[in-house]
Each structure stands twice: as C-alpha cells, then as structure tokens.
Amino acid sequence: MTYFDTKLEDVKILEKNDYPKKGHTETILRDNLDELIKELDIKDGASISFHHHLRNGDNVLVPVMKAIAATGVKDITLVASSIFPSMAEIVDLLEDGTITNIITSYISGPVGEAVSHGKLKGRIIMQSHGGRARAIMNGEVEIDYAFIAAPSCDEHGNISGTNGINSCGAIGYAYSDAQKGKTTIAVTDYLAPYPNYPIDIAGEYIDYVLKVDSIGEKSGIVSGTTMITKDPVGLKIAADTLQAMIATGLVKDGLSFQTGAGGISLAVADNLKTYMIENNIKGSFASGGITGYLVDMLEEGLFEALFDVQCFDLKAVESIGKNRNHLKMSGSMYGNPEVSNVVDNLDIVILGATEIDTDFNVNVTTGSHGMLMGGSGGHQDTAFGAKVSIIVSKLFSSRIPFIKDRVDVITTPGNTVDILVTERGICINPLRSDLIEKFDALKVPHITIEELKKIAEDAMGKPKNIEKTDRIVGLSQSRTGDILDYIYEVK
C-alpha cells in the first residue's frame, strides 16, 4: 500500500488553506432525462445496464435508450437483465447502430426476433441470472452506466422496492449494477421523503437520482402464466412430479425448494403444500422469483423463510413489505457460482423446458424455428445447484417436438438435469444412478429418455431440423463464463 512507501519525514502535511472545504455536496437530483443524458456525456461504445423487475411493465429501458440514441451515440452494449415484448421500440436502435451488442438473461418478443433475424451488428450473449451477477461482480462485464428503475428513491439515492406507486418488492438483479456500475442513476417516479426505507440499495452506490413521471406499470410484473393449471394433463404431470419428489427422499423436514411461475410448476407447489401439511413437514426455505403461492406456504409455516430475488406477483410484493422472514437477496447471492449462494443449498428445483435432448440438455433460449424467445434466467443456476432438478413438461403440447437428439441451443447442460416428468412417463438421467435406485426401491415407474422420445416420434413423426443460416448471432454462456453453444440467425 502506498501509505507505507514514503519516508515519514517526507510525507507532505496539508496546508491550512488546502483543507477540504466544509460544505455540502451538490444535489444529485435531476428532473429531465434528456438533460441528464447530455450531462453524462456518454461516448460511443459505452455499456448501459438495466434491471427487469417491472418486467413487461417497465418504462425505463426504452425511454432511456431512445434519449441516448437521440444524442447520436453509437455502438452501445446493452446489458439488460431481461428484455420483454413491451420493449419493441429497441428494434430501431439495433438497426440504426445505436446498440451493437446485447448481454441479457432472457429475451422475448420483437427484440428477440430482430436479433434472430440478424439485425444486431455485433452479438448477443445469453447469460444465466447467476452468471450475470458473477460477470458483473468480478469485473468480466463492465458497466459504464447503470440505470436502475427505482419504485421509490429519496433525493440522496436510497432505493426501496417496497414503497412507491410501482412498488415491485425485491430488486435483486439491480444490486450488482449499483455496486459495480461506474456511473449509477436511480430512475424513479416516487421521490420518497429522506430517509427512504427499508433501504434495498443505499445511496452510497447511487450517483444520480432522476425523477420521471412514470417508471412503468407494476401490473406488468405479472406476465405469462402465474395461475395453477386447470388442464388435466398438466395436473397429472404435477401429481406425478410430487411422487417423483417424494421418491428422491428429500421431501422431509428442512426441505428447500424452488419452482417457477408456470401453470404446472405452480400445481406442483400446490400439491407439495397439501403433502407437507398432511405429513407435518416443515421446510427450510423456498427461493427464486416468488409468487403468492409460496407466500401462502410461508405464512402457513411450511417454510422458515423465503429468499426473493424478484416478485412475480403483487401478493409477493405485499408480503416482502411485512413478513420479516420473506428475505430479499441479490442476484449474486442467488446464483453467482463464485460465492456462497442460495441455489447451492437447494434440495429440489422444478423447471420448465422448451426442448430437451437425450443427453438431458435443455433449451429454454430459442423456440420454434430457432427464434430467440427466452433464456436461462435462473434455469441453469438452479439445475446446477439443486440436489435434484426436475423438468416438468407436456410431451405433446403442440406440433413442436419436445425431445430431440440435440437441442437447438444448450441453455442448461444435461449433466445438471436429473429428472424429466411428462404425461407419458418419468425419465431419470442415467448419471443419477442413485436416484434410479431410489425410484426402483419404491417401485416408482420410469422409462429411458430414448423410450420416451420414441413414444413421441411414433405419434408425431421425427422432428425436422430447424432451417438456419450459417451466421452466428450470439452465444449461450455457462454461468461459469464458458460458452455452451452458438445461437444462429434464423432464415
């Protein structure tokens, strides 16, 4: 350290006239987006980050990026934790060269289609939520400007997701951006009295507070299915999934559990709830994006605590404001593989899949025809961390084949995917001979994934290969930083 390099006698003592002047720092509060963008003096090639806690209701990413584009800045790397259909206007900024590269964990809608159609001049890097946190926290991804949608913020930068017109609860994915962004801007439509609390991100990490009319619409948090399925096929899968969970031996006191917000996943949670009540089982924690179903389980004492990185519905938002054991966590704490994280403590995770292959690799990044319409989110992280990862899916849900020889894009490596539950049978990854033994001992039927694939192909025919060009438009990244797969342009 430089403190010890100079001889003490040679250390210069500050002259009285040079003492730092007493007085208050200038205000960091701004009220005009365009003027702030000018003040920031963003250069070509800068990286700009956003978090996605308002999901499809976000109205920060698009206005900020349009304001930046209006200054003529080019060659931006957009580091957005997720990109939703409501952000369609970004397509223009890919085409005019404002945005050259994208790093994200989820992309759906027009922007994803535009990228798949080769409209991005650079490339897209698809990360997991934990991989994003890892890369930002360790400096692999540098953020020049972090714009943080803040449901509430005081004039000194203390952000709370709990207060405000658009309170969205947990804002876990924004922590890394606030801590590591070289310049950080809280964008808020609710300027709270100082001090704003509970403090999620402290003012010490915020350089500017921008007051705007609206950061979006919190009802947009609830996107996709966040209701228990009523479809009998889905309900059968959910019932079989509970049996599979029980067969693993992990459904007992101390259970830790994560499930998504899809209709079948929520039905699994509902079945689990009943089973835990009937068998007087008290779990340790549930984690992830949190829904009201998990809040109910918390409030009924079925879990000691919830670890919440983002609220998936407004009941979760309400709970995080009042339940002491509904804990907020950062994206890094959730799934950063380089630190002590929550996914490593999971017993069971229930996940969806767009496709799976005979190596148990899962694709949730691209959909039919290879179009970008998703991404890992926490898929890869939880599959890796959980003692048992279970994919739940209908075998026959559309004309699109579900089991393939090789998925279009590897989102989650097959060595971390343990069980597949469909309406036509349960498959166990052969790597998990321990699980196969347990299922056999309990006489829970299962078949090989090759057998299940044959059942599907006998009914639907062999899947055709997706037609793609030779041009690579992006990469699917492992949470550890390695590259798992190419993403190709779609014809």
Next chain:
Amino acid sequence: MTYFDTKLEDVKILEKNDYPKKGHTETILRDNLDELIKELDIKDGASISFHHHLRNGDNVLVPVMKAIAATGVKDITLVASSIFPSMAEIVDLLEDGTITNIITSYISGPVGEAVSHGKLKGRIIMQSHGGRARAIMNGEVEIDYAFIAAPSCDEHGNISGTNGINSCGAIGYAYSDAQKGKTTIAVTDYLAPYPNYPIDIAGEYIDYVLKVDSIGEKSGIVSGTTMITKDPVGLKIAADTLQAMIATGLVKDGLSFQTGAGGISLAVADNLKTYMIENNIKGSFASGGITGYLVDMLEEGLFEALFDVQCFDLKAVESIGKNRNHLKMSGSMYGNPEVSNVVDNLDIVILGATEIDTDFNVNVTTGSHGMLMGGSGGHQDTAFGAKVSIIVSKLFSSRIPFIKDRVDVITTPGNTVDILVTERGICINPLRSDLIEKFDALKVPHITIEELKKIAEDAMGKPKNIEKTDRIVGLSQSRTGDILDYIYEVK
C-alpha cells in the same frame, strides 16, 4: 469487454465432458482457529482487518492475531477499525515484528501507549470512520484477510448483528471489509440455523465461517461514559449548547442531529428532547453510534428515523431488532466523502474535544503528554458534513490546558469546527460570520476563542509544550486521504 474481441466463429464451445460438474461447493465452515490460519497460508506483509463493534468486549482481534503470530508470519499491517484497552496483548506483537504497521480510527490503552513509545517498527495511520470506508471501498487500503466478529452467522456466511449471545446490533464498519477483503472470515460464537436473518452481511461476501467458543462479551459495548452527566458544570454547558443550537435556526421540523455518548453530549440530547416536545418539533433523523437516549426520541416520534452504524448500548441493540425505522448503515454510507453519505445531510453535530486551538483545530487523537488515546472516529466526518458542528467541553476539567496556540495533533481541521461551548463562554469560528450574525441578532452572548484562551491561562498559566522526540511514529489522515499532521514519539 473480452466478450466481443473474438470472432464468433472462433469462439470455443465447451465440450460435454468439460461441463462444470453438478454438485455442491465444499463447506466453508471451520471450527478450529489455528487450523484455519494454517489453511489460509498468510504470507509476510499481509494486511489483516477487524471491526470493533464489540468494542472493549471484543475477543476476536487478539486471539486471531496471536494465532497468526504463532505461525511465524511477520510484517503484518493491522487494519483495525478501532483498538481498545482490552487488546493489550497486541503490544507483544508490535515488539516481535509480527505487526509492523497499523491503520485505525481510534486507539486507546496499552497498544496506543506502546505506539506512542515507538514500539511499532513501521507507522500508524489514524483515519476517520468515513476515511477508512473511503480508502477500503476505493482500493487505497487493500485488505488481504478480513476477520469479521459475527454475533450470529449461519453455515453459509449470512451474518446478523441482531441475533446471538453477543448481539451488538449494527455492524456498519464491517461492510467494507466484507465487500473488499480478498479473503473474508466470519468469526462467530452463535451458529444460527440457515437462513440467519435479518441479514446484515450476506454470505456472498464471506469465504469462511469460523465457529469459536466466544467472540467476546457484549456488555463491553458500553465503554466510557454513556450516562447523562450529573455534574452542574456539565449541565450548564449542555443548557448553553441547546441555546446555541436554537440560535443557529436549525432546531425546527426536519432537524437532523448527531451526538456522541459522552455525559455532556447526552445531556444536550436530553435538553433537546424536552425542547422538541415542548415546541412540537419533529426531526428528520439522528445518526451515528446510537444510544438508548436517541432510541427514546425515535420511539416518541421526535425523529423519523435513526441511522445506526454501531450501537453504543444494549437498548440500541434491542431497538434495531424491532424498530423498522431504526436503520442500519455501513461506514461508507455514514461518512465516505466519495459517495452520497449521511453526514452530509446533518444539520447539527455535538462533539467532544481533548484540545482545541485558536484556529479551531481539534485534537481527539492524543491526550496529555502527546500519548495516543483516541482518534477521529466520526469526529472529522461529522464536523465536515454538518451544517453546524458544536464542540462541548469544560474549560477547566483537569490541569491540562484545553485551548492552545496549536493542538498537539490535528484530528479535525478548524475550518470545519463552528462553535465551541464551555462553562466560561461560547466561541464562534470567525469563518462563520453567518452564525455570528444570528447569535448577535438573538443576543446570545459569545466571545472570541482568544479571549477564552486568556481566561484559561489567567487561571491555570500558559501551557507547556509536550516533550517529544524528533521521531515521527504516525500520521493523522484527512477523510479525503491527505495528511493533516504528524504523530510524534513520546519521551
């Protein structure tokens, strides 16, 4: 960013056999200090940090440093946020060359005396609390190993100051060490069930959890005077201080306030409380090390919130566990001059002093005979940040002269010290002509500091210069990183 340097076609895709293996990270839990120290393989010249929230009751710093010394490692830089009399055994480690340099914000007792007597081979750097946070957060001070006394911690590193046998409430000075320490060790005597909450420092920042029998004794938090003075002279000073505060025009709705835990400072808080109740004044916040007196004011609705960086008594510890508006803050949030911080929002701070000079420079670093027996703590930070800083002190408290031509060591530069209140008169810094006008308008009497100095000297005689050698043993640092003064060896 390296993500965009390689041609897409040349990006290497991870082979199936090289996929990160599913499975759980090894435990970070350890139960033997000596074995952990061996495992850490600490090298000569390393920097080792500690926080001081258990104050004189801490039993982490000494055992850890003795265990390190036992391995034969030399030339350590000890980065301890404060050093208390109970840490006397450290003196041996200065003498045998285990510890070469010290960076701290407060030092009293045998270790301070040993440093003043030249027993440190290198030097001591005396920082303010905010200056420490600044230097750690911006990388100026590098921490190789941070040992964090954790009142409670789970096996995955989630630390809470609220729980445990030795719950000490806020642990604000440990945040920077946890975030920036290259290797971080939570040392706890209360291994909480996972997840431990409320989480103060998340497991993502912790590399090891060391379970020990005892981290100390929380009754040691209460050190020095934390009772309202009963001395009539002290009470007169406190009454006059309230009048001075009122004269500044700042005692009104929205008041923000900080005071220390000394007997006169607490009497000021007590007077202020009565005045606020009588005049129906509702303040914004009180900050700092928090005592039960401020908790009472919070609970009576006299302040919207408390910002607590460390609890000074057990009533504060109890409050922080139950009052939602008793907010925890990091040392950086408290006083780091490079970020949006709390001291910059202070209206009035009440501070003590060992000596003051006619330039209003304050010394709280050395005592009689120039011996190290204190340090800035938050003194410099709050004097700088507050609109008005008020020093309260008896003019005649011992045979030691209080007002000098030049203080022995400049802890807090005079340009940030605004008012001095003694039993023999109030002095206003001539730099604050605005305050002089206000006092004159309200006919609040005040005299010049030269006049007050003469009163003291007429009674006690002119102070003798402290006898020191020519050897410099350390430096008093400005919170901004500049050096304010030398600290000399004492004969």
